[in-house]
Amino acid sequence: MANDAVLVERDGHVETWVLNRPEERNPISSEDMISALESCVAGANADPHVRVVILTGAGSSFSAGGNLKHMRDEVPPFGGPPHRSRDGYRFGIQRIPRAFAQLDVPVVAAVNGPAIGAGCDLALMCDLRIASEDAIFAESFVKLGLIPGDGGAWLLPRVVGPARAAEMTLTGDRIDARTALAWGLVNDIVAPENLLPAARRLADRIAVNPPVAVRMAKQLLRQSDQTSLTTLLELAASMQPLAHATADNKEAVAAMLERRDANFTGE
Numbered sequence: 361m362a363n364d365a366v367l368v369e370r371d372g373h374v375e376t377w378v379l380n381r382p383e384e385r386n387p388i389s390s391e392d393m394i395s396a397l398e399s400c401v402a403g404a405n406a407d408p409h410v411r412v413v414i415l416t417g418a419g420s421s422f423s424a425g426g427n428l429k430h431m432r433d434e435v436p437p438f439g440g441p442p443h444r445s446r447d448g449y450r451f452g453i454q455r456i457p458r459a460f461a462q463l464d465v466p467v468v469a470a471v472n473g474p475a476i477g478a479g480c481d482l483a484l485m486c487d488l489r490i491a492s493e494d495a496i497f498a499e500s501f502v503k504l505g506l507i508p509g510d511g512g513a514w515l516l517p518r519v520v521g522p523a524r525a526a527e528m529t530l531t532g533d534r535i536d537a538r539t540a541l542a543w544g545l546v547n548d549i550v551a552p553e554n555l556l557p558a559a560r561r562l563a564d565r566i567a568v569n570p571p572v573a574v575r576m577a578k579q580l581l582r583q584s585d586q587t588s589l590t591t592l593l594e595l596a597a598s599m600q601p602l603a604h605a606t607a608d609n610k611e612a613v614a615a616m617l618e619r620r621d622a623n624f625t626g627e
Contacts, residue, residue, distance in 0.1 A: 363392045363395065363396055364380055364396075365379070365380055365381060365390075365392040365393040365395075365396040366378065366379060366380055366393065366396040366397060366399075366400055367380045367418070368400060368403075370410075372567070373409060373410065373411035373412065373567045373571070374410075374411065374412050374413070374414060374560065374563045374564070374567055375400075375404060375410050375412075375413045375414070376413070376414045376415075376416065376556075377397075377400050377413060377414070377415045377416075378416055378417065378418050379393070379415075379416070379417040379418060379422070379423055380418050381393065381418070382417070382418040382419025382420070382421070383419075384424070384427065385419070385420075385421040385423070385424035385474070386417040386418065386419070386421055386422065386423040386424060386479070387423065387424050387425060387426060387427040387430075387478075387479075388423055388425065388426075388453065388456060388478055388479065388482055389425070389426040389427050389430065389437075389452070389453050389478065390427060390430075391452070394452060394453060394455050394456055397456055397459060397460075398455060398456075398459045400413075401459040401460065401462065401463045402459075404463060404464070404465050405462070405463065405464050405465075408571065408626050409626070410465055411465060411566065411567040411571045411574065411626075412465055412466050412467075412468065412563040412564075412566045412567045413463075413465055413466070413467045413468070413563075414467075414468050414469075414470055414556070414559045414560065414563055415467055415468070415469050415470065415482075415486055416469070416470040416471075416472050416555075416556065416559070417472055417473065419473075420472070420473045420494075421472070421473040421474045421475075421479075422469075422471045422472055422473050422474060422475040422479055422482075422483065422495065423474075423475055423476070423478070423479025423482055423483075424474065424476050424477070424479055425476050425477030425478030425479040425480070425481070425482075425500075426438070426453075426477055426478050431504070436448045436452075437449045437452050437453070449509050449510075453478060453509065453510045454509070454510055454511070456482065456485070456510065457481070457485055457510055457511040457515070460485040460486075461485075461582070464575045464578065464579070465571075465574070465575060465578070466487045466488065466563075466566050466574065466578055467485075467486040467487050467488075468486065468487070468488045468489070468490065468559050468562050468563050468566075469482075469483040469486035469488070469489040469490070470490055470492075470555050470556055470558075470559035471483055471489055471490065471491040471492060471495040471497075471537075471546065471555075472492050472494070472495065472552070472555055473492065473494055473495060473496075474495070474496050474497075474498075475495065475496070475497050475498075476496075476497075476498045476500055476534075477498065477499070477500045477501055477504075477508075477512075478508075478509075478510045478512070480497045480498055480499055480500075480512070480516075481499075481508065481510050481511060481512040481515055481516075483497070484512065484515040484516060484519055484545075485511075485515065487578065487581075488547050488562060489545065489546040489547055490546060490547055490548050490549070490550060490555065490558050490559050490562060491537040491540055491541070491546040491548070491549045491550075491555075492537065492549070492550065492551070492552045492555045493537055493549055493550070493551055493552060494537070494552050495536075495537045495540070495546075495549070496534045496535065496536055496537070497528075497534065497535050497540050497545060498528070498532060498533065498534040498535070499512055499516055499525075499528040499529045499532065500532040500533075500534070501529070501532065502529070502530065502531075502532040503532035508529065512529070513525075513529065516528060516529065518585055519544065519545055520543045520544055520545050521544070524543050537549040547562070548562075568624075569624070570603075570606065570608035570609065570611075570612060570624045570626075571608075571624065571626045572602070572603065572606050572608060572626060573603050573606070573608065573609070576599045576602070576603060579599075580592065580595065580596060580599070583595060606627060607625065607627040608622075608624045608625065608626065608627065611623060611624060611625075612624070
């Protein structure tokens, strides 16, 4: 890690990434946070021992998204000549969705509080989401006279459907955790004190499986809304022999036939 904007903790095969700017409610628009998240993704991809990631925020917020003080002061990309501002987005905060799109391992968002604007979109970049009862979500860009600049207009309809995405995006209104559950934005809601344990239980349910197969299955899921069934079947046909060739596949089959717990090594 190049800085302390994101704290990384490892316990077994699960890494926890903690957005670490609680005094500012964990905005993700600054270079230190962007670089730290990119570094986390690169590290997880390169480490075969990492099987699942949990992403959460320090303090009472998950993420406030963009830094409002920087918007007020027109700190790039929130000000300056339009062509420079455009590059500020492309080579700034938009690096985060690009990085998460390349992340091989599943990510569980443990949404501990408000997830606003780009903070909501960050939760959407994760594969699964568990929310504290204190969590709120808002695709709130229009409230600031802005549009989703970090991929929210692509991410949100794929999670909650086009009608709910339009409602959240065009009103900018906040929704609470129970509404988020009803709309399919989160997988579960729990009491605040149970959030990280619940996220860990979900992560462990994933991490117990053969890690190579999990990484490839995640990639198939990510490709499923971007390609045709025929193309996806071809991709699966190419991936499946790789899965068959792993020691973990042989161990899984043997363990099922012998009615015992499997021991997966990632080989």
